[in-house]
Amino acid sequence: MIETERKFLVTSEAFKAEAIRQQKIVQGYLNSAPERTVRVRIKGDRAFLTIKGKSNDSGLSRYEWEKEISVEEAEALLKLCEPGMVEKVRYEVNSGNHIFEVDEFFGANKGLLLAEVELTSEEEEYEKPSWLGKEVSGAKRYYNSYLVNQPYQTWKIEEQ
Template sequence: MLEIERKFLVTTDAFKQAAFKQTRIVQGFLNTHPERTVRVRIKGDLGFLTVKGISNKAGTIRSEWETEISAEDAEQLLNLCEPGIIDKTRYEIKVGNHIFEVDEFLGENEGLIVAEVELKSEDEAFEKPSWLGKEVTGELKYYNSQLSLNPFKNWK
């Protein structure tokens, strides 16, 4: 399955009032190789195992495979992950015909807020809310796998 998305920094917490869902996410990476990442995630009370392929040049499209696993299995797999666990709260906000997922990072990445919108095609038009800032699609340092290796708190 292909994932087509664009990623933006968020400039204010105004998105929180519009959120229809809020979920805590804890995730780690069994593999952070840029050509294939393997992620273990606990989202609420569900577990997931996800494999993502390399992105296209623009950073908008990549292969993604995901399956649900038990939260207990996910917790055990988190113990096998590379150092650098990602902890965040995800807010879901409907804007026009799209759902924005806004991740407010905690722990080592506290202070970073990133929004993603999934699209049906690279050039699909979408409404941009006022709290959306600079586009960072394709900037590797904003990928969760890279944030686990070089957290936001270490950026200068």
């Protein structure tokens, strides 16, 4: 399955008042190579194993395969992951006909707020909430698999 999404920086915490749901997420990577990432994620009381391919030239679309696994299996797999974990709370916010997922990062990525919206095509239009900032779709440093190895708090101020 091909996943198409746009990713943005978030300019304020106003999204929290608009959130319809929030969940804690912990994830690690069995492989964080850009050509193929293999992610283990515990999201609330559910767990998933996900494989993502390399992004296309626009950075908006890539292959994604996901399978639900037991939380016990995910906990065991997390022990085999590469060093570093991503810890975040994901907020879901309605905006027009779409749901934006806003991630508030913790741990070594504390201070980073990212929003993404899944689309059916790269040309699909969507309503932009007031707290949506600069688009960073395709910027690899904002991929969770990159943040495991190069956490946000280690970036130089001019990079943020």
